Amino acid sequence: MNSKAIMKTPYHRRLGAPASFGRDYHAGRRKPKTENRKPETRFCKPQIGYSLFQLLFFLILSSCSRPEPQIGFYYWKSTFELSETEKRALDTLAAGRLYVKFLDVDLENGRAVPRAPVRFPDGVPEGYQVVPCVFITNRTFQERQDPAVLAEQVWEFLQQINTRYGLEPEEYQFDCDWSPSTREDYFAFLRRINRLSRGGAVSATIRLHQYRYPEETGVPPVDRGTLMYYNMGDIEDVQESNSLLNNQKGFAYLAGSEYPLPLDVALPLFSWALAYRLGSLSAIINLAGQQALDTEPRLEKIGQSVYQVKENFYFEGHYLNEGDLLRFEYPDKESLEEAALRLRKIENQSGRILFFHLDEQLIKNYPPGFLRHLAGFF
Numbered sequence: 001m002n003s004k005a006i007m008k009t010p011y012h013r014r015l016g017a018p019a020s021f022g023r024d025y026h027a028g029r030r031k032p033k034t035e036n037r038k039p040e041t042r043f044c045k046p047q048i049g050y051s052l053f054q055l056l057f058f059l060i061l062s063s064c065s066r067p068e069p070q071i072g073f074y075y076w077k078s079t080f081e082l083s084e085t086e087k088r089a090l091d092t093l094a095a096g097r098l099y100v101k102f103l104d105v106d107l108e109n110g111r112a113v114p115r116a117p118v119r120f121p122d123g124v125p126e127g128y129q130v131v132p133c134v135f136i137t138n139r140t141f142q143e144r145q146d147p148a149v150l151a152e153q154v155w156e157f158l159q160q161i162n163t164r165y166g167l168e169p170e171e172y173q174f175d176c177d178w179s180p181s182t183r184e185d186y187f188a189f190l191r192r193i194n195r196l197s198r199g200g201a202v203s204a205t206i207r208l209h210q211y212r213y214p215e216e217t218g219v220p221p222v223d224r225g226t227l228m229y230y231n232m233g234d235i236e237d238v239q240e241s242n243s244l245l246n247n248q249k250g251f252a253y254l255a256g257s258e259y260p261l262p263l264d265v266a267l268p269l270f271s272w273a274l275a276y277r278l279g280s281l282s283a284i285i286n287l288a289g290q291q292a293l294d295t296e297p298r299l300e301k302i303g304q305s306v307y308q309v310k311e312n313f314y315f316e317g318h319y320l321n322e323g324d325l326l327r328f329e330y331p332d333k334e335s336l337e338e339a340a341l342r343l344r345k346i347e348n349q350s351g352r353i354l355f356f357h358l359d360e361q362l363i364k365n366y367p368p369g370f371l372r373h374l375a376g377f378f
Contacts, residue, residue, distance in 0.1 A: 075357060105135070228266050230244055
């Protein structure tokens with residue numbers, strides 16, 4: 001896989017020098033009242049009235065006792081530190097599950113290596129169920145790694161992190177945009193992880209194309225899946241309007257029969273600017289808002305969300321050339337509501353809604369009241 005293919009996964013970061021799976025992680029670093037009646041009086045009407053009262057009471061009680069939506073967040077930074085704003089948002093939403101990226105797995109010199117392992121400098125906060133997540137590039141399996149050996153290496157690395165921070169996870173999640181050529185190896189990897197977990201839950205992310213065509217892509221051998229409802233457009237296309245969240249394209253993937261796994265649903269909260277040079281994607285720039293583009297004097301706004309570079313300069317750590325184009329993409333609230341309304345109709349969806357991802361600036365764009373509103377659809 002080339003570098004552009006890797007960039008299709010926005011949250012993949014190539015950070016720091018890779019460690020080795022053989023290296024010790026430690027070294028690195030919730031009786032009805034009857035009325036008196038005459039014998040000849042018939043009781044049909046009172047009985048019907050009482051039955052209707054019972055029904056209405058039951059319906060009202062059921063409505064009032066509807067369970068709270070199950071809300072969780074992804075945390076996709078290598079250093080786990082919750083700000084006060086993030087803590088308040090989690091408390092307000094009663095979000096008890098955090099899907100934390102523990103490491104990336106990628107190739108280097110033909111070998112699978114761990115990258116950007118998570119750190120908890122202040123320890124793991126109490127009151128949250130941490131679900132370790134592992135992102136694995138598809139090209140890792142294209143190099144014909146032994147899937148059983150790789151699973152054991154990844155599992156050992158995860159257990160070192162768990163031991164260091166006193167974690168006993170109940171679930172592990174694996175994130176890989178597998179292809180027909182890598183399906184067998186990735187699924188063999190997951191089967192081995194299942195055996196190593198000794199009864200613990202194992203889940204996997206499901207892209208929209210994998211949801212739509214399970215006969216072609218296969219269904220991962222895990223306990224549950226998470227449908228990632230974003231990135232449904234063509235990120236490589238400079239003419240694309242919004243590759244991040246496009247319901248017209250996304251809804252087309254949702255047609256079809258029930259997916260053969262229980263499904264959680266993940267919605268996006270992140271935004272980015274895509275840089276194009278000579279018509280080809282050259283960079284993905286993570287931005288919490290559009291203001292940074294609007295106020296940059298070396299950018300000329302030529303469309304509602306499109307900018308042209310007027311001179312060479314560095315922007316957010318990326319070197320831009322004169323003539324490059326930037327397109328800002330984000331999930332607007334109306335589109336998120338439309339998505340939630342449609343996703344609630346999916347057969348076998350679990351009622352658990354996850355947001356990608358937890359970040360103080362993004363929480364300001366999508367406050368807890370709005371996120372609770374979205375979760376209420378499920």
